[in-house]
Amino acid sequence: MADERGGDMVLDDTQAATRPTRQSAGVVSVLNALRILEAVSHQQPVGVSELSRHVDLPKSSVQRSLRTLESAGWLRMVDRSRWGLTAKALGIGLRASGEWDIRTVAQPVMRRLCAETNETVHLVLRDDDEGIVAAREDSSQTIRTYVALGTRAPLYATSSGIAIMSRLPEEETAAILDGDLKSFTDTTVTDPELLMGEVRRTAERGYAFNPSSWWRPHVAAVAAPILNGAGEPLAALVISIPDFRVTEEVAAAIGESVRAAATEVCSQLP
Known part of the structure; x- marks a missing residue:
């Protein structure tokens, strides 16, 4: 928020605490997705449980990243439970x-x-x-x-x-x-x-x-x-x-x- 005594932007305590946290969470999410993409490239076709063990992340997090990468065209379902790369990668x-x-x-x-x-x-x-x-x-x-x-x-x-x-x-x-x-x-x-x-x-x-x-x-x-x-x-x-x-x-x-x-x-x- 702007300080009424001048034109400079001033962050209050809440903003200063939360903005870096949100940025960090976004970076971590991207990095995890890239780790999962790389893991799939080496292990395909591979299931969620095996990926979870390999990247040391909860299965729920792995599943979310897989669906995101699928929506972006990087990954595809090879069968009912395993994942592989698409030709885009x-x-x-x-x-x-x-x-x-x-x-x-x-x-x-x-x-x-x-x-x-x-x-x-x-x-x-x-x-x-x-x-x-x-x-x-x-x-x-x-x-x-x-x-x-x-x-x-x-x-x-x-x-x-x-x-x-x-x-x-x-x-x-x-x-x-x-x-x-x-x-x-x-x-x-x-x-x-x-x-x-x-x-x-x-x-x-x-x-x-x-x-x-x-x-x-x-x-x-x-x-x-x-x-x-x-x-x-x-x-x-x-x-x-x-x-x-x-x-x-x-x-x-x-x-x-x-x-x-x-x-x-x-x-x-x-």
Whole structure:
């Protein structure tokens, strides 16, 4: 309120006490929502109870933030009880990292590759020691693979990750493999020496082959790296296949196709 003896604004005791509190509560609410958004990105699909434990907030607070983020278009219900990212979060992340052009260039190539093989094709971008699914072209076959856009997976557990690591300096790959390597299936490879051997074989032939459900049960995959002008791996093209349709001969033929497609994308990047 204004002091009658002058034109300066003067806060009374009540205003001085409550205004910072309201601002602080608003900041805390925004920060909590961002924490929840980040937690969903790492754990999706994820339920309210698990999120509540992860961010150490009451379930009621988590639920309010989830609904707010859903209204803003950042999150969606994956099923009746679990949450995942929308493409809005993915798009902003791609623009922030400067990788949007990769998706724009890759999608026509992905469509041709999908038509040629009639298998699902993914574009996976590197994000530190993880890959994130940035684009997908779906097979028309009745039985086909599916991964939601924005899904993350560790590099060591996927063919896309092995393909990316095959073009990294060996010491950088060793650093990625020097950690707690979690198993996702009965066939996930978690031995650093075995993984390094797979990385070297991939470097020699130009594509990675996951024949045995390293990350998801009953899914095989073939991937080739996408490099920038300096020869650094930015991403990978992946053909993802139900494992009952894969033989060594099929994998070799698809490997050459995906390697050629990745090379084509590389040649078109600015």
